[in-house]
Amino acid sequence: MVMRMSTLFLRTLREDPVDAEVISHKLLVRAGYVRRAAPGIYSWLPLGYRVLRNVEEIVREEMDAIGAQEVHFPALLPREPYEATNRWEEYGPNLFRLKDRREGDYLLGPTHEEMFTLLVKDLYSSYKDLPLSLYQIQHKYRDEARPRAGILRGREFVMKDSYSFDVDDEAFKRSYDAHREAYIKIFDRLGLDYRIVAAMSGAMGGSASEEFLANATSGEDTYVRSPGGYAANVEAVVTPAPPPVPYDDAPAAHVEDTPDTPTIETLVNHLNEHFPRQDGDWTAADTLKNVLVMLRQPDGTREPLAVGVPGDRDVDEKRLQAQVEPAELEAFTDADFEAFPMLAKGYIGPGVLGEKNASGIRYLVDPRVVEGTRWVTGADQSGKHVLDLVTGRDFTPDGTIEAAEVRAGDPAPDGSGPLELARGLELGHIFQLGRKYSEALGLQVQDESGRLVTPTMGSYGIGVSRAVAAIVENSHDGDGIIWPREVSPADVHVVATGKDETVFTAADELVDEMERSGVSVLYDDRRGVSPGVKFKDSELIGVPTIVVVGRGLADGVVEVKDRRSGERTEVPLANVVAHLRSLLRDS
Amino acid sequence: MVMRMSTLFLRTLREDPVDAEVISHKLLVRAGYVRRAAPGIYSWLPLGYRVLRNVEEIVREEMDAIGAQEVHFPALLPREPYEATNRWEEYGPNLFRLKDRREGDYLLGPTHEEMFTLLVKDLYSSYKDLPLSLYQIQHKYRDEARPRAGILRGREFVMKDSYSFDVDDEAFKRSYDAHREAYIKIFDRLGLDYRIVAAMSGAMGGSASEEFLANATSGEDTYVRSPGGYAANVEAVVTPAPPPVPYDDAPAAHVEDTPDTPTIETLVNHLNEHFPRQDGDWTAADTLKNVLVMLRQPDGTREPLAVGVPGDRDVDEKRLQAQVEPAELEAFTDADFEAFPMLAKGYIGPGVLGEKNASGIRYLVDPRVVEGTRWVTGADQSGKHVLDLVTGRDFTPDGTIEAAEVRAGDPAPDGSGPLELARGLELGHIFQLGRKYSEALGLQVQDESGRLVTPTMGSYGIGVSRAVAAIVENSHDGDGIIWPREVSPADVHVVATGKDETVFTAADELVDEMERSGVSVLYDDRRGVSPGVKFKDSELIGVPTIVVVGRGLADGVVEVKDRRSGERTEVPLANVVAHLRSLLRDS
CATH class of the missing domain: 3.40.50.800 (Anticodon-binding domain)
Incomplete structure (x- = not known):
């Protein structure tokens, strides 16, 4: 195959496109690989389409090698299956919705869990038919709020999505591991510099999951890694709970006047001035900060949530969001405060929150807030705080939540050393869906004894068009792109x-x-x-x-x-x- | 490559799907190639996707062989370019339209003339850059009124569309011929039984065009063929105009009472009873039937049109529609008659129509209505007809139109014998777009002397997913499908x-x-x-x-x-x- 530049449909550009922020976007446009058609929507020019197809072919080969079978679903999908799993609502404004000429509701598929589940339900009925892994390489649609970064995060993009169907968790583990190995081969062949990190599963449901992240400063994901090899998406970091603290000799809790101390900083200054300690200064870590948010459930209802974290840490919204999905976080407004008059803004404490019957608000605390820990926190009256408030003696939260920010230097949960923060670009995601989709859509097969059982599923994605950009992020210099051999045009x-x-x-x-x-x-x-x-x-x-x-x-x-x-x-x-x-x- | 049926995702069915009418639909579903996801929207199962990709590969090879360059456009497209060419409106309910989260208007591409034109405008500026042919193999969307026949006429389908750009008609001819040759190779390799017929170009605009039709009883297109090799889509059949008839000795036109003769049949009976001729009976062919329709222009305005055809022929709506595009045909209602009181319903004649100033209605006649032909036709008064009305002496129409039905036995326009009617399935369409799109979107290049010229374009389509079904229509027996080697899974x-x-x-x-x-x-x-x-x-x-x-x-x-x-x-x-x-x- 020869492409002659005298006739090749290609014009390189000397200037970066004005809307380009990341290097892959700049280089892919300047070198004539892609061209913007609309915000977040790109056309592939001859060289670019060749690279995209090379990447697709590598993905296809490795998926075929683990026995996954290629199918191809439509991108234009009916509403009903997505209604059955709640995703029609859950996806919110990220979903492109449209009507056909008969006013029927349709969507442009963001992922195809529902369709695969229904297809397997349609064709299969016995445990003997499993294990089964199906995949497709196909156009997907997500109406991103701020499409940018070129093909790194487009609104129309190419994805490989596969789904595994197994009778039990042990069989699922084999399907999951096979995909994990295939992904390693794929990203190695693509010449990417990447890392596998533990991850939350997001809107897909399910529990166990890992992400393949390319090391890239342009990455949207922050993850942590330890010298001992622990790596996790920030959303997935589990805070090791310290052992309980003895509190037999702790003084009784006592409420003190702390006028004009609505912030942690003003509070700590006040404490050091008026309540000096023998054993050193008060610090923010001695205080318990209680933050209120509203959760908007997919059905539109709003529900308050109080989150208690040590005062030296902020609440990380992305971590909190990951914990409360599919609900969405909303601010706790002044109007909300009016609806809960027992809350003293700036001085909220477990006195009200710890007793569900007092405020009716669910109260979840950081895992570090273990039994016996002693806190300075709001006394539920303006200008007052309570000191020597002991967890488990003076208040009992409704549970714990991973909402506090993760910091460089925090211990890895597996004891493998202090954490370091890094930026990554999501290339792939493998996760255990469990029975969420099979149950919602009624997929069942007969087991050996003729009983109906619900298969357990896995879902596995690769951003194929995104991988093209990720390769450029990983492999370029001041003069341009440097393609790995297998993907070069x-x-x-x-x-x-x-x-x-x-x-x-x-x-x-x-x-x-x-x-x-x-x-x-x-x-x-x-x-x-x-x-x-x-x-x-x-x-x-x-x-x-x-x-x-x-x-x-x-x-x-x-x-x-x-x-x-x-x-x-x-x-x-x-x-x-x-x-x-x-x-x-x-x- | 080995596919083992013990694990292949395949279940053959003994029963035809209930909604299947055509054989390819029945067989492709029963044999496990495709599966319905929604009306007119299909999923490809492993065997089916393999066949589809084989067909794609043949198309790709032959397009590459003529130097066409592969690109890939998004399917989700912004409204603006389609607005500039009027197609946003013209496509009517066939176009899937949607809004993004910012209320921007988008569409799912039915074909991509606009996008290709804009891309070339974006990159090219000189006659030296031409000729250029670009193509893509891509998903297209059309919201068919009655999606049926499986993948033969789906609402989401795979199409190869290519576009040629040339500086002049001579160069265009070479691009057109190259595509024509490539199409012949493609359809030969696909093992199809097909015929190339002259065609109208439809909503795409432009003039010269040919269709590749598979011979299939399930075909939606009627075409004609002659023993001498003439072949044309019915819409494209040109009626040979007979020579003018001498009329020096023709009697003067005379109006006669013909009560209760609003139809051709009643009129002919009345004539034979009351005005018997020496030289044989009156027949419908002696009468001139004037039919009124309304044309709805893309901008919404309505305009009346009168069509005169020999009384022994019906007006063929598809032929008439093809002539008046982009306007759409609408019925001439009673309200419309009220707006034109000079029209005597059932007795309309050139007396009113032939004089534009009388009715203001444009009057076009069948090409057989040549100078000197003598007609019995409406006298523009209820219950009266005019006899011996001579074309060119007593009335002058505004022009001719190809609206009369084509019949088996009609002479081929090239003198190659009597026409025969046959059914065909459109596989491909090649046509001269001319400068419609380049003008509307401002594509210009400099010619040798530095002047700006507007390139002339060609548009070339192949229904790739449809071809899979067409192959089955052409190649099956009572037991199932018989794949040609090159496309077999x-x-x-x-x-x-x-x-x-x-x-x-x-x-x-x-x-x-x-x-x-x-x-x-x-x-x-x-x-x-x-x-x-x-x-x-x-x-x-x-x-x-x-x-x-x-x-x-x-x-x-x-x-x-x-x-x-x-x-x-x-x-x-x-x-x-x-x-x-x-x-x-x-x-």
């Missing part, structure tokens, strides 16, 4: 330089020989374009091996350049194809 | 029959050997399924070569069966792969 970029027709004749012959040998070529055969422009284009476009046919021709050699290292080798014309074939074989 | 269907494990061992080995030789296999390795069921499934599924491993094994032979001819050959085990490879090579 061509094996070799041949650049014919100079005005002499003999150069083009020699390059033509070389390219013909390459084509016959099965080496795919991007051939810069443009007349009247300067060598400088051609070299710049070759760096920008990023084919891993560049062959320059030009001045060396007089000596019977061409220059073979490695795009990544910049290393140049002079190779006799007659040996070029053999040289390339050995390069391709070795990489 | 596998090269060979190996059926292991019997209960003896040695059969399965031998079949396993044979299948392994096939796989090593690059022969793709659908392998019926199911235990506990009777040979009868397996044979029935193999006929239904339609892989062109079936290898039965069973009874013959004792003699060291297997049976190789040709699905199409039913011919069976006993082949020694050791020779099977060589035998198959020669079959695959020869076909």
Whole structure:
């Protein structure tokens, strides 16, 4: 296969697109791989579509290798199945909804759990039919609030989604592990720098899940890692609960006047001034901060929630959101305070919250708030705090919640050392759905004894178009893209330089020989374009091996350049194809 | 590649789906290729998706071979470009429209003329950049009024659409011819029985166009063909105009009482009774029937049109519709008659229509209504007709229109004999768009002298998913599908029959050997399924070569069966792969 740049539908750009923030967006547009059609919606140009198809093919090969079977669902889907699982509502404004000419409700599929579950229900009926893994590589739609970052987070994108169906958890574990291994092979072949982290499952439901995150500063996900190998999405970090503290000799709780101390900082200053301690200063960590939020359930109802965290930590909204899904967080407004007159704004404490019957508000605390811990916290009266309030003696929360921020230096939950924070870009997500979808849609099979059992499911996604951008995020330099061999739009970029027709004749012959040998070529055969422009284009476009046919021709050699290292080798014309074939074989 | 039926996601059905009317729909569902997800919206199961991808690959190869370059546009498109070309309105209820979260208007692309034109405008600026042909293989959406016939006419479907851009008509002709040749190769490789017919271009605009129609009784298109090779879509048939008739000795036109003759039949009876002719009876062909319709323009305005055809022919609405596009036909209602009091319902004649100033209604006649022809027609008074009304002497229409029905036996316009009517299924459509889109969207390039010129365009479509169904329409028998080799989901269907494990061992080995030789296999390795069921499934599924491993094994032979001819050959085990490879090579 030869693409000739004299006729190739390609125009490289010298300027970054004005709306581009991340490097992959800039480079993919400038190098002529993609082009914006609407916000978050991109067209693939010839080089770009070739890369996308290469990525798809790698994904397909590895999915086939674990026995997953490829199917293809429509993108335009009826409302009913999504209604049955509540997702028609849950997805909120992220879902593209439309009506057909008969006013029937349809959606553009964001993922296809429902459709796969119904299809298996339609065709299968026995435990003997399982295990089963199905997948598709298909266009998906999500109406992102702020589509940006080019194809890294588009509103129409290509995804590989697969679903496993098993009779029990043990069999599911095998399906899950097979996918995990396949994902490792895929991301390795894509040349990505990535890490597998424990993760929450989000709106999909279910429990166990892992994310494959590319290391990238442009990543939207923050995750933590420890020297001992622990890695988790911030939402998934589990706070180790310290052991209970003895409190037999703790003084009784006592309410004190703390005027004008609505913030932790003013409170700590007041404490140090008016209630100095023997054993050192009061710090924010001695205080218990109670934060109120409203949860909006998918059915539209609102419910208050109080979250208690040590005063030296903020509530991390993303972590809290992950805990309360599918509900959405909303602010606790002044109107809400009016509806709960027992709450003293700025001085809220477990005196009211700890007793459900007092306020009716559910009260969940950080896992560090264990039995026996002693706190300074609001006394439910303006200008007053309570000191020496002991957890388990003076108040009992309704439970714990992972809502406090995670900080660099926090201990890893598995004891593998202090945590470090890093940014990552979600490439893939594998997770245990359990029986959420099979139950909601009535998928059952007969077991060995003829009883109906509900299969357990797994869901596995790869952002295929996003992976193209992630590769660029991971693999570029100041001059342009550097494609890994397996995804490059061509094996070799041949650049014919100079005005002499003999150069083009020699390059033509070389390219013909390459084509016959099965080496795919991007051939810069443009007349009247300067060598400088051609070299710049070759760096920008990023084919891993560049062959320059030009001045060396007089000596019977061409220059073979490695795009990544910049290393140049002079190779006799007659040996070029053999040289390339050995390069391709070795990489 | 081996697909084992013991684990393949496939269930064949004994019963036709209740909503299926056409044979391809029945067979593709029964054989487990596709499954309905919603009206006109289908999911592709593993075997089906394999066939679809085989068809796509053939299309891709032949498009690449003519130098067309593959790109990929989104399916979710912004309104603006379609507004600029009027198609946002023109498509009417066939277009899926939706809003995003910011209330922006979007559509699901039915075809992509606008997007291609804008992309070329975006990147290209010189005549040197042309010719250019771009294509994509992509999901398209049309909200059909009555989606039926399975994937033959779905609401979400796969289409190959390409567009050519040329500086002038001569260059366009080369692009058009190249596509035409590519289409011939594609449909030949798909094993289709098809015909190329002259066609109207429909809502796309432009003039010259041809359709590739599969011969199929389930086809929605009626076309005509002549013994001499003329073929045209009914909408495109051009009526040969007879030479003018001398009328010097024609009597003057005279109005006669013809009470109660509002229909052609009553009129002819009345004429024969009261105005008998010397030279034979009056027939419907002696009368001129004037039909009124309203045209609704895309901007919503309504305009009357009168169509005059010989009384022995009906007006063919599809032909008339094709002539007046983008306007839509609407009935001429009683209210409309009230607005034109000079029209005598049932007795309308050129007396009013022929003089534009009398009624203001445009009057177009059949091409057979040439100068000198003599007619009996309405006298614009209830109960009266005018006789001996001579075209060109007594009235002058505003022009001609191809609205009269085409009948078997009508002469071909090229003199190649009498026409015959046939049914066809549109597989592809190639047509000259002209400058409709480039003008509407401002695509211009500089010509050799630096002047801006507007490129001329061609548009070329293939219904890729429809082709899968068309192949089945063309190639099946009472037992099931018969795939042409190039699109078959596998090269060979190996059926292991019997209960003896040695059969399965031998079949396993044979299948392994096939796989090593690059022969793709659908392998019926199911235990506990009777040979009868397996044979029935193999006929239904339609892989062109079936290898039965069973009874013959004792003699060291297997049976190789040709699905199409039913011919069976006993082949020694050791020779099977060589035998198959020669079959695959020869076909």
